Amino acid sequence: MPLKTSMLAAVLALASSATALAQSGTLKIVSSLPRTGSANAQTGTIVNGIKMAIAEVGGKIDGYEIVYEDWDDASPQRGNWDPTVEAQNANKAVTDPTIVGYIGTFNSGAAKIAMPELNKAGLVMISPANTYSGLTKPGMGEANEPTIYRPSGSINYFRVVPTDDLQGAVAAEHVAGSGAKKVFILHDRELYGKGIADVFQKRAKELGVEIAGFEGIDTKASNYKSLSQKVKFSKADAVFFGGTTQSNGGQVAKDLRSVGFTGMLVVPDGCCEEAFIQAAGASNLEGNTFVTFGGLPPAELTGRGAEFREGYRKMFGTDPEAYAVYGYEAARVLLDAIKRAPTKDRAAILKAVSATKDFDGALGTWSFDANGDTTNRVMSINSVKDGKFVFVRRAGDAPAGGSKTE
Amino acid sequence: MEWVDFFLQQLITGLSNGMIIALIAIGYTMVYGIIELINFAHGDLFMLGAFLALTVVGLLGLGDWSGASAWAAVVIMLIASAGFCGVLNWGVDRLAYKPLRNASKLSLLVSAIGASFILVNLGLFWGGLPMDVFAGGVAAAAPKDFPALVPNTNLLGEESLVQFTPKDVLVWAVTVPLMVGLTWIVTRTRLGKAMRATAQNPVAARLMGIDTDRVIGATFLIGGALGGFASVIYSLYNNTISFQMGYRAGMDAFTAAVLGGIGSMPGAVTGALVIGLVRSMSDAYLETRWTNTIVFGILVLILIFRPSGLLGSRAKEKV
Structure with a gap:
């Protein structure tokens, strides 16, 4: 029966294509x-x-x-x-x-x-x-x-x-290394931002830097002028912000500068993007602002x-x-x-x-270690010049003071 | 005395922030007063005003201006954004609210929420336009830096710890005359009288020969224009705009309007100044994370003891 044969052929063809699929x-x-x-x-x-x-x-x-x-x-x-x-x-x-x-x-x-x-x-x-x-x-x-x-x-x-425990520590070491005595820590109350700020605080204390304050910000606020004035009046000579561009890092940087805070500002890799510069305004980041990044910038x-x-x-x-x-x-x-x-x-x-x-x-x-983390721990510290991130130095692979940052 | 300086500083910051909120709050309260609608789209309208202002700055290439020309630019922006927001607000009313004038208040509210979504997405789209105006259009949704046309120099002298800048002057110089002018319009002009009449009883107003649709249209126009003014001074004061800024600004302004007594214009201004000051004091003396809790805590307390708000008239249910 021609019909049956052709049906059989069709079924066979289907089956063979299915096996082909399984192989490739x-x-x-x-x-x-x-x-x-x-x-x-x-x-x-x-x-x-x-x-x-x-x-x-x-x-x-x-x-x-x-x-x-x-x-x-x-x-x-x-x-x-x-x-x-x-x-x-x-x-x-x-x-x-x-x-x-x-x-x-x-x-x-x-x-x-x-x-x-x-x-x-x-x-x-x-x-x-x-x-x-x-x-x-x-x-x-x-x-x-x-x-x-x-x-x-x-x-x-x-x-x-x-991970952050490495990056937060690197940021603290950078602040301490610059000679800062007193640091004000801000964070965005999110897992990433608060986490990295905690690590920063711990390491900064170990290095003998006084903590002027540790505060979570309201990430939807229209400005941080009052908070920035508090930072300025606290006489802190450095600020660390644990957060990202999305959690309003740009506005924090901008308001700190607008109230006349001239100390060092350090932000983590959540701010390491063009959008951060765009939000903060390049002129506000020029000079004393540093961005840590959990790796090397592409140019390096x-x-x-x-x-x-x-x-x-x-x-x-x-x-x-x-x-x-x-x-x-x-x-x-x-x-x-x-x-x-x-x-x-x-x-x-x-x-x-x-x-x-x-x-x-x-x-x-x-390699991947037993926890699933990369064994790579090269980091970099960057600053902003003419509206672009510029590489300042490598950090992290040999922690300052030979301390363990595990 | 450092603590005095610090306190004065918080007063200045708080009042400036409060003034900006006040301009937006008036837009809410006017619309509520006249058609009993909480216009959720108002904050997002304000956001679009800010994008228009940034576009104006970009088109005129004003980024590096200073001195007199910068002030001229500020005036151009104020006019452009106020006109734009006024007309847009009027348009939103015609398209989204007018057809529902006789429907239940709930339909109107839902329509307002819809209008709000549309405006937010317009802002998202606008921010992503590949124009030089927006730094090459990188990251559509990212907050955008607004050029500092108004300088941040300290008028009290560079060595003074208290900062009082031309930005604060701008905020006051724009908001106070606007509020005075608005009060004059509402209390002294024919239009104002018609607005008050429509607010009191639209049916009776219509029977008296008042074209209530025109009056409502004018209310939206004026409220929107105030939002436009607010968007320019907000942008010049904070120097950052984003398509999401309307939510928070609208929330603050709405809270201010309710705090002061929704429907009452002096109430909205009072409420806004209270919120501005409370925010700033809480940020300065407590922790930033408690600020929202305190603001809304105060709102709850006031509404418990004075349900009609600080300056609201004892609400009589309309018959």
Whole structure:
């Protein structure tokens, strides 16, 4: 019967194409970053970095096609990452079996939400930007951290950036090294900002710097003139602000200068973006403002990092912003693990990622330690000149005074 | 005496902040007085006024101006933003509120929230336009620096610990005449009389031959224009604008209007000055994080003991 034969043929064809899919199919990588709101400037370059890493392997590994999707974890209402959206993203990733890697999040607070979900599913998560120490390091955050993020008991979360405990300490060392005697600490009351301010305070005290005040700001206030006057009258000769451009770092800097505070201002990497300069006004940052960054600025990268910079410029027509290389590195280490994994499933890839050792990356040669943190701890201190970040010096790899910053 | 200096400084800052809030609060209270609508779109209208001002600065290339030409620029911006916000507010009323004049107050409120969302997103879009005006249009949503056209020099001498700057002068020089003028309009002119009549009883006003739609339109126009003035002085005082600034500014102004007695103009101004001062004192003597708690705590207390606000008339339910 011709009809039956053709049906049989069709079924056979379907079956064979299904087996072909299983052997060569597609592997999906997603990123969950705030793409709506002011963080978009930074996350845009992270996404470019990811795309570049995938383009470098030709979008294919061992016959598997690598598909990348750029997810947004922000909502227009908040103009910033949104817990509801991040939770939706995590669930969506868990339920799609073709997804083998989750690059994100940008904000440490968002990571707290996604981590346990992805952990239960054994899906590997690599963050290009989270720096809150408690996400991975026992004893650095709340008492139940980081076990609360690991309901399955094993580790699935990795990050390619050095953590706040290193960065906050570097900032404190810079302030103390400048001869400052009294420092006023401000923070944005968020996980990242408060966390880094706590570390700063601890280290500053150890170094004998007096703490003039430690205050959380109202991140939606129209100005901080009264607060800035309080800082000025406290006779502090330095200010540390633990926060980001989104939590109004620009206005803090601007108001400190407008009330006539001339001391040193140090801000962490959450402010290390063009948008911060744009918000604060370049002239307010000129001179005595320093930005710590958990890595080297793109212009200071050498070796493979320099190759990355050139490639990025060729591909996107602009210089990479500070975070681009972390997006690139996160994607590369994931692709490398996919390549090494004997079978292309979540468990094997997760195992391969955690086995990453002496990875030859754009940030140098580094490994993931037992907590999932990078062993790379090179940082930089930058200042602002003519409306651009300029590199001042390397810091962090050899902590001042030979102290341990673990 | 350093603590005296510190206290004086907080007074100056608090009053300047309060004055800006007052201009916005009047816009809320006028609209509420006349159609009993809490115009949620008002704060976002104010935000768009600030973006227009920044666009004007950019188009005229005024970034580096100083002295007399900068003051001329300030005048141009004030006129442009006030006109723009006035007309826009009038337009919002025609499109979003007028068709609902006889519907329930709740529909009107929902319509206002919708208008607010639309304006916020317009601001988001506007901020991202790839014009040189916006530093090349980097990061659409990021806060934008507003050029310091008004200098920050200390009029009390550079060595004085207390800072009183041309910025503070600007705030006072713009708001006080506006408030006086507005009071004159409301109490002394035909339009003002018509506004008061419409507020008291729209049906009776209509029966007396008052074109209430025109009066309501004029109220939106004036309220919007005040928001426009406020947006320019806010931008020149704080030097940062963002598409989200309307929310907080609107919240403060709305609180001020309720604190003073919604519907009452002197009440809105009083409420705004109280909020400005409380904010500044709390920031200075307590911790910044308690400021909102204190502001809203005061609001709750006042509403418990004087439900109609500080200067509100004892509200009689309209029949």
